[in-house]
Amino acid sequence: xxxxxxxxxxxxxxxxxxxxxxxxxxxxxxxxxxxxxxxxxxxxxxxxxxxxxxxxxxxxxxxxxxxxxxxxxxxxxxxxxxxxxxxxxxxxxxxxxxxxxxxxxxxxxxxxxxxxxxxxxxxxxxxxxxxxxxxxxxxxxxxxxxxxxxxxxxxxxxxxxxxxxxxxxxxxxxxxxxxxxxxxxxxxxxxxxxxxxxxxxxxxxxxxxxxxxxxxxxxxxxxxxxxxxxxxxxxxxxxxxxxxxxxxxxxxxxxxxxxx
Amino acid sequence: xxxxxxxxxxxxxxxxxxxxxxxxxxxxxxxxxxxxxxxxxxxxxxxxxxxxxxxxxxxxxxxxxxxxxxxxxxxxxxxxxxxxxxxxxxxxxxxxxxxxxxxxxxxxxxxxxxxxxxxxxxxxxxxxxxxxxxxxxxxxxxxxxxxxxxxxxxxxxxxxxxxxxxxxxxxxxxxxxxxxxxxxxxxxxxxxxxxxxxxxxxxxxxxxxxxxxxxxxxxxxxxxxxxxxxxxxxxxxxxxxxxxxxxxxxxxxxxxxxxx
Numbered sequence: 001x002x003x004x005x006x007x008x009x010x011x012x013x014x015x016x017x018x019x020x021x022x023x024x025x026x027x028x029x030x031x032x033x034x035x036x037x038x039x040x041x042x043x044x045x046x047x048x049x050x051x052x053x054x055x056x057x058x059x060x061x062x063x064x065x066x067x068x069x070x071x072x073x074x075x076x077x078x079x080x081x082x083x084x085x086x087x088x089x090x091x092x093x094x095x096x097x098x099x100x101x102x103x104x105x106x107x108x109x110x111x112x113x114x115x116x117x118x119x120x121x122x123x124x125x126x127x128x129x130x131x132x133x134x135x136x137x138x139x140x141x142x143x144x145x146x147x148x149x150x151x152x153x154x155x156x157x158x159x160x161x162x163x164x165x166x167x168x169x170x171x172x173x174x175x176x177x178x179x180x181x182x183x184x185x186x187x188x189x190x191x192x193x194x195x196x197x198x199x200x201x202x203x204x205x206x207x208x209x210x211x212x213x214x215x216x217x218x219x220x221x222x223x224x225x226x227x228x229x230x231x232x233x234x235x236x237x238x239x240x241x242x243x244x245x246x247x248x249x250x251x252x253x254x255x256x257x258x259x260x
Numbered sequence: 261x262x263x264x265x266x267x268x269x270x271x272x273x274x275x276x277x278x279x280x281x282x283x284x285x286x287x288x289x290x291x292x293x294x295x296x297x298x299x300x301x302x303x304x305x306x307x308x309x310x311x312x313x314x315x316x317x318x319x320x321x322x323x324x325x326x327x328x329x330x331x332x333x334x335x336x337x338x339x340x341x342x343x344x345x346x347x348x349x350x351x352x353x354x355x356x357x358x359x360x361x362x363x364x365x366x367x368x369x370x371x372x373x374x375x376x377x378x379x380x381x382x383x384x385x386x387x388x389x390x391x392x393x394x395x396x397x398x399x400x401x402x403x404x405x406x407x408x409x410x411x412x413x414x415x416x417x418x419x420x421x422x423x424x425x426x427x428x429x430x431x432x433x434x435x436x437x438x439x440x441x442x443x444x445x446x447x448x449x450x451x452x453x454x455x456x457x458x459x460x461x462x463x464x465x466x467x468x469x470x471x472x473x474x475x476x477x478x479x480x481x482x483x484x485x486x487x488x489x490x491x492x493x494x495x496x497x498x499x500x501x502x503x504x505x506x507x508x509x510x511x512x513x514x515x516x517x518x519x520x
Contacts, residue, residue, distance in 0.1 A: 044304035051319055059311055064412060
């Protein structure tokens with residue numbers, strides 16, 4: 001049922017309060033996005049952060065100050081159409097809500113950034129295992145020792161998601177995800193996790209640990225959580241993001257954003 | 261001689277006033293960029309214009325307000341290292357100069373955008389004719405009837421460059437230029453020029469006309485001149501750009517910016 005909902009119908013369910021859960025697996029084949037909202041005074045700096053770090057922060061859409069209807073989802077309203085939002089004040093998580101109509105004003109700018117759900121479908125279609133989906137878990141995410149290029153007051157380490165697979169599958173996964181350059185693209189690293197500052201793969205910083213089988217290596221992709229860390233790094237009075245796994249679902253199909 | 265200069269040596273020649281001509285064919289294999297400088301008050305809106313129109317305005321580098329040393333060319337100075345600049349006041353071309361040190365201040369933001377010189381080298385390497393190079397002319401450029409997505413006060417029609425070739429060569433040229441997604445990428449149109457609002461191919465809006473031989477069709481790529489039209493569309497007190505053909509030469513190699 002969930003898979004068959006169109007994006008518009010799914011957003012309607014979310015807006016009316018009938019859907020408050022994660023969006024993984026919902027409206028399969030349509031692009032889902034990370035959401036970041038912040039004051040227009042810092043919008044240039046944050047947009048610059050995204051432009052300078054396209055692998056973790058690939059830009060799907062940026063709205064003008066006060067606007068709530070994305071070009072990639074006509075009729076949608078970003079104040080109500082995300083299942084769960086996080087409210088950060090001065091860099092600290094204050095609470096989670098399902099509607100931000102009271103908080104959003106004409107000085108806020110909204111960013112929609114690509115998410116790895118798009119290429120996970122493509123990996124599955126190519127016969128590559130996606131362990132977190134097999135185990136019914138959230139993907140494992142880690143804060144690395146790599147630093148993003150900063151922009152103005154925004155800075156962040158690179159956050160990566162990890163999927164275990166054989167070396168042969170890693171080659172194929174690199175080919176498959178290269179096409180999805182607006183949803184994180186090719187891996188940023190594979191093999192030794194120590195080299196990018198990850199001490200223990202069984203203890204992810206976000207999400208759940210998954211089994212790594214014999215002969216499998218960890219393969220790492222840039223992760224959209226980087227954008228949340230960057231947005232909250234500036235200790236702004238107000239930043240609004242989606243809650244992890246509770247994404248905005250657009251009308252764009254995964255295949256609309258491939259390069260080849 | 262020219263082809264063998266490194267980017268750093270070429271910029272030194274330009275800075276010292278020994279090189280004031282076009283940069284076509286200079287430092288072959290290195291990325292050249294269109295330059296746009298404008299006040300920081302409108303930097304978010306202009307960056308948004310570029311993000312929304314990645315084919316005509318692919319972002320190579322954006323500098324923070326007042327900065328003049330691009331990340332893609334350490335040691336360079338954008339106030340002196342372009343052979344010729346255009347000064348626009350309230351949207352009108354005021355004059356051309358070879359140094360803008362007196363005009364640039366800490367409120368100005370610099371944008372470097374991809375240019376088609378990169379993929380022309382790749383076309384030649386693939387055995388595809390580039391007529392404007394064969395004829396020693398500037399490429400033919402046309403203002404089309406297609407409209408870019410606007411952003412804030414910035415708007416522009418899409419400007420295209422045109423290269424004539426056979427249909428078979430057009431297929432190969434599409435494959436070759438697809439790799440160069442940060443320097444305009446694949447063609448935006450081919451065949452009928454009327455369909456994109458071009459009345460007479462022999463009368464380009466910018467650059468020179470070139471011969472179109474029997475069995476050849478015009479192939480159109482998004483063109484960086486679009487960014488100049490957009491930047492000057494807002495009637496700002498001051499906008500600085502490079503002069504046509506007089507580009508900024510970076511330390512990046514063409515191959516650094518290919519996707520595959």
